[in-house]
Amino acid sequence: MLTDTPxxxxxxxxxxxxxxxxxxxxxxxxxxxxxIPSAVLVLGVIAVPIVYLARLSLTDAHAYLPRINDIGLxxxxxxxxxxxFWQSLRTTLLYAVLTVVIQLVLGVIxxxxMHQNFRGRGVVxxxxxxxxxxxxxxxxxxxxWLLEPNNGAYSWIVRTVVPxxxxxxxxxxxxxxxxxxxxxxxxxxxxxxxxxxxRLQTVDPSVIEASTVDGAGPWRxxxxxxxxxxxxxxxxxxxxxxxxxxxxxxxVYLFAGTGQEVRTLPLLxxxxxxxxxxxGAGASLAMVMFVLLVVFTTVYLKTLHRRSEDTE
Amino acid sequence: xxxxxxxxxxxxxxxxAALTACSGSGTPGTDEGDGxxxxxxxxxxxxPITVEAMQEIIDEYEAANPGVEIIQETVGWGDLQVxxxxxxxxxxxxxxxxxxxxxxxxxxGQDLLLPLDEVVESFDxxxxxxxxxMFELEDGHTYGVVHAWGTDTTTYxxxxxxxxxxxxxxxxxxxxxxxIAQWSAVAEAxxxxxxxxxxxxxxxxxxxxxxxxxxxxxxxxxxxNGHVTIDTPEMxxxxxxWKELKDTGILSPQWSSAAYADSLSGLANGDAATIYxxxxxxxxxxxxxxxxxxxxDIRVYGPRPIGPSGDDWIxxxxxxxxxxxxxxxxxxxxVDFLKFFYEHDNYLSWIGTVPTQLLPVMPSMxxxxxxxxxxxxxxxxxxxxxxxxxxxxGRAHPLMVTSADEMSLPYLxxxxxxxxxxxxxxxxxxxxxxxxxxxATAQQRADELLSPQYQD
Numbered sequence: 001m002l003t004d005t006p007x008x009x010x011x012x013x014x015x016x017x018x019x020x021x022x023x024x025x026x027x028x029x030x031x032x033x034x035x036i037p038s039a040v041l042v043l044g045v046i047a048v049p050i051v052y053l054a055r056l057s058l059t060d061a062h063a064y065l066p067r068i069n070d071i072g073l074x075x076x077x078x079x080x081x082x083x084x085f086w087q088s089l090r091t092t093l094l095y096a097v098l099t100v101v102i103q104l105v106l107g108v109i110x111x112x113x114m115h116q117n118f119r120g121r122g123v124v125x126x127x128x129x130x131x132x133x134x135x136x137x138x139x140x141x142x143x144x145w146l147l148e149p150n151n152g153a154y155s156w157i158v159r160t161v162v163p164x165x166x167x168x169x170x171x172x173x174x175x176x177x178x179x180x181x182x183x184x185x186x187x188x189x190x191x192x193x194x195x196x197x198x199r200l201q202t203v204d205p206s207v208i209e210a211s212t213v214d215g216a217g218p219w220r221x222x223x224x225x226x227x228x229x230x231x232x233x234x235x236x237x238x239x240x241x242x243x244x245x246x247x248x249x250x251x252v253y254l255f256a257g258t259g260q261e262v263r264t265l266p267l268l269x270x271x272x273x274x275x276x277x278x279x280g281a282g283a284s285l286a287m288v289m290f291v292l293l294v295v296f297t298t299v300y301l302k303t304l305h306r307r308s309e310d311t312e
Numbered sequence: 313x314x315x316x317x318x319x320x321x322x323x324x325x326x327x328x329a330a331l332t333a334c335s336g337s338g339t340p341g342t343d344e345g346d347g348x349x350x351x352x353x354x355x356x357x358x359x360p361i362t363v364e365a366m367q368e369i370i371d372e373y374e375a376a377n378p379g380v381e382i383i384q385e386t387v388g389w390g391d392l393q394v395x396x397x398x399x400x401x402x403x404x405x406x407x408x409x410x411x412x413x414x415x416x417x418x419x420x421g422q423d424l425l426l427p428l429d430e431v432v433e434s435f436d437x438x439x440x441x442x443x444x445x446m447f448e449l450e451d452g453h454t455y456g457v458v459h460a461w462g463t464d465t466t467t468y469x470x471x472x473x474x475x476x477x478x479x480x481x482x483x484x485x486x487x488x489x490x491x492i493a494q495w496s497a498v499a500e501a502x503x504x505x506x507x508x509x510x511x512x513x514x515x516x517x518x519x520x521x522x523x524x525x526x527x528x529x530x531x532x533x534x535x536x537n538g539h540v541t542i543d544t545p546e547m548x549x550x551x552x553x554w555k556e557l558k559d560t561g562i563l564s565p566q567w568s569s570a571a572y573a574d575s576l577s578g579l580a581n582g583d584a585a586t587i588y589x590x591x592x593x594x595x596x597x598x599x600x601x602x603x604x605x606x607x608x609d610i611r612v613y614g615p616r617p618i619g620p621s622g623d624d625w626i627x628x629x630x631x632x633x634x635x636x637x638x639x640x641x642x643x644x645x646x647v648d649f650l651k652f653f654y655e656h657d658n659y660l661s662w663i664g665t666v667p668t669q670l671l672p673v674m675p676s677m678x679x680x681x682x683x684x685x686x687x688x689x690x691x692x693x694x695x696x697x698x699x700x701x702x703x704x705x706g707r708a709h710p711l712m713v714t715s716a717d718e719m720s721l722p723y724l725x726x727x728x729x730x731x732x733x734x735x736x737x738x739x740x741x742x743x744x745x746x747x748x749x750x751x752a753t754a755q756q757r758a759d760e761l762l763s764p765q766y767q768d
Contacts, residue, residue: 060764062765063397063400063401064400064418064419064421064422064722064725065422065765066422078760084757148569148574149565149566149569150566150574150578150581150583151581166565169565169566169568169569171513171568171569172565172566172568172569172742173568173738173742173743174742174743176569257513257514257515258515258731259731259734259738260731260735260738263731271729271730271731273397274393274394274397274729275393275729275730275731276726276729276730276761277397277725277726277729278761279401
């Protein structure tokens with residue numbers, strides 16, 4: 001072994017060391033050296049883009065123009081005065097809150113059903129989580145086809161059930177937000193189902209049995225035993241899903257397009273940068289989203305920390 | 313210990329070297345000085361047989377020019393701007409690409425384009441002057457060469473119009489008022505059929521309709537100083553007309569979610585009596601409605617109805633040019649390839665894949681027996697004639713251009729890429745907003761967007 005420790009040298013228990021030997025590098029040096037590649041990587045892919053984004057948000061940079069003038073907080077002031085920004089923020093919050101609440105409620109119900117013993121449970125579970133495994137582009141195209149007002153399955157059902165009736169155009173500006181919420185819930189609820197189901201399987205069955213013997217009905221068992229057991233995972237899911245839905249771009253863009261009814265902050269950012277070519281203004285929108293996500297993440301981490309302290 | 317130190321140092325150096333290597337070294341297309349070159353070619357003609365035709369041209373060129381490799385990449389029409397902008401930011405532009413006509417002036421302004429006079433000269437004067445003039449810029453050089461062209465036409469089901477014989481056909485209509493009367497009669501005679509289906513799902517299609525209706529109502533999107541003008545009486549009349557079409561049931565209730573392809577299917581299936589389309593639509597009609605007789609059941613007409621403030625109509629000229637980036641490492645090979653592309657047999661194989669929309673840029677080719685022998689040309693010649701008449705009339709303008717002068721404005725693409733016009737239309741037509749208020753809001757947004765780029 002190559003471990004000539006200072007302690008050994010001081011005690012003099014080993015053979016005498018050569019006086020001319022070069023001084024060795026301290027232990028921290030090797031630690032730092034080994035950390036450098038990872039640090040460079042982290043800085044390169046996380047810190048540098050964020051700093052660049054922040055820098056860009058203080059300019060009037062344009063995709064096709066050579067100008068890049070510092071305008072201070074001008075982009076942020078424009079955002080604050082822009083009705084389009086506030087409408088987009090409202091749309092984003094409404095989309096995130098609605099989809100998360102419905103996902104959680106449906107997810108718990110489906111997970112409870114999946115937790116029962118019945119023939120073919122494995123297959124049903126597989127089908128129940130299938131939507132989460134389908135690529136967003138497929139989900140968007142299939143749902144657009146299903147809801148297509150002339151020849152889609154939805155309009156066929158309406159015409160079959162109520163002959164002569166005109167099916168409401170669920171892809172029109174009036175209905176597209178509701179349709180988007182429905183498709184998003186369909187696609188992402190399985191994530192909640194899987195998480196809740198995993199937690200349900202760790203609930204001690206003897207507690208349920210004891211409460212049943214004591215006369216508790218299904219509702220009381222759910223409300224007083226199962227729900228408290230699920231509360232930690234539901235809180236985590238609520239925060240995580242909110243962050244995911246708040247920044248959701250793919251299904252919104254692919255299914256619903258860029259109309260102002262569904263123009264969430266990620267879409268507005270995309271529109272500003274790639275449609276209007278205003279890199280600086282787009283960067284300021286991205287910075288706003290970044291700050292909001294930092295706030296959400298902080299809440300999430302603090303909640304997790306508090307939970308773990310309570311558990312201990 | 314020394315071995316360990318060496319090992320650690322070696323790992324650190326190797327990691328740094330690997331990271332450096334991953335950061336990119338050089339660009340594709342670099343001429344190594346030995347005659348070799350890699351040319352990246354983007355185009356928007358994604359029809360499989362058109363892609364195949366381009367590949368055959370490329371294969372022939374590569375065989376004749378050892379060391380030159382040409383990589384074609386088809387880009388979805390709606391994705392070109394996003395992809396292009398990302399490549400520009402990354403400094404990774406292709407050697408050759410199709411662009412929307414409005415981008416040529418923008419890119420020229422940034423000194424990014426290579427003059428393509430040599431390519432045009434290779435036509436020996438056999439190049440439609442309307443197309444050449446579009447991309448002859450201030451310095452007298454040509455910076456874009458159109459690969460093919462077509463115009464937007466009023467496309468209608470004559471068999472459905474025939475059910476309302478007193479209403480006539482689109483050829484009999486000149487004004488917006490007349491069009492409303494005619495379409496109302498068509499609706500009455502054909503229950504369940506929408507007289508008009510516009511494609512409104514994509515922002516692009518709504519932008520198209522706005523500038524075409526506006527131009528056909530005597531309006532322009534920009535004034536003589538190049539300033540955006542939206543809250544004009546002409547635009548407000550467009551919005552009122554659009555709203556009336558919707559409120560009277562003339563415009564299909566599905567229009568706002570209808571993609572362009574849906575509008576073609578709508579006409580083929582008889583869900584709609586009238587659409588606005590390009591010549592590629594013939595393939596949808598042949599596939600989905602093979603019993604309809606071209607020229608009898610399906611007919612086309614060049615002019616649109618003219619608004620109360622207008623004297624004449626305009627239509628869209630679809631004429632995307634090839635442009636070459638001047639920083640391309642092997643511009644000579646790039647220009648040489650374009651000259652090869654436009655050689656008779658090669659070019660014919662390209663436009664021959666969709667001859668009703670990819671009309672030739674060389675006027676002589678219209679008389680070419682090989683071109684005339686193409687089955688689509690023989691069957692749909694009336695559609696080609698209508699497009700040629702539209703080009704000859706001088707009323708066919710590229711996207712977002714309501715008058716020829718506007719081609720020189722470098723910020724057309726900014727307005728096109730914004731959602732300003734689309735929001736305005738949807739607010740009025742779908743949400744019932746007041747046209748004047750919606751136009752005023754759009755004007756304010758457009759001013760904020762474009763005024764930093766005004767020259768005065």
